[in-house]
Amino acid sequence: MAAAAAPAVSDQPPNAQAPGPVPFDPSRPPVIEGFTPQTRSRDETFKEKFMRKTKENPFVPIGCLGTAGALMYGLRAFHQGKTRQSQMLMRGRIFAQGFTVVAIIFGVFATTLKPKQ
Incomplete structure (x- = not known):
């Protein structure tokens, strides 16, 4: 007697279709147009x-x-009780921070305007 082959049973319902394209594949970098x-x-x-x-x-x-530098000297002056010098150094620190932010913004614009190689 030959054993009858059992029919292959699928885990998916009969009307299920293969999934469509995956919108994001983490194994590959995203495709950005241009x-x-x-x-x-x-x-x-x-x-x-x-x-x-x-x-x-x-x-x-x-x-x-x-x-x-302005922050460190300002804190040192504050610790020593030199309030006037401490205030001036804290104002200098704010000026230096503003200078740094403007330099970053200028650098970003300069990089954007630089011709591509």
């Missing part, structure tokens, strides 16, 4: 990236150092 990412031959180290960004816009690190 944008082609640049491929890099190798990854940059932190130091190399910092030096490249500093050369592109040197005013941002200068503003950051000015902000940090």
Whole structure:
């Protein structure tokens, strides 16, 4: 006696269709119309990236150092009880922060206007 082959039973209902295209596949980068990412031959180290960004816009690190310096001296003056000097240094800190923000905005606009290579 030959055993009769059992019919193949599917887990899906008979009217189910294959799923359509997946709107987002996390294993691949998204496709953006008009944008082609640049491929890099190798990854940059932190130091190399910092030096490249500093050369592109040197005013941002200068503003950051000015902000940090004014803050440190202002806190030191406040701790020593020199309220007038502390107030002047805190105002200088705000000026340095504004300078840094303007430098960042200028750098963003300069990068946007730079011709693509």
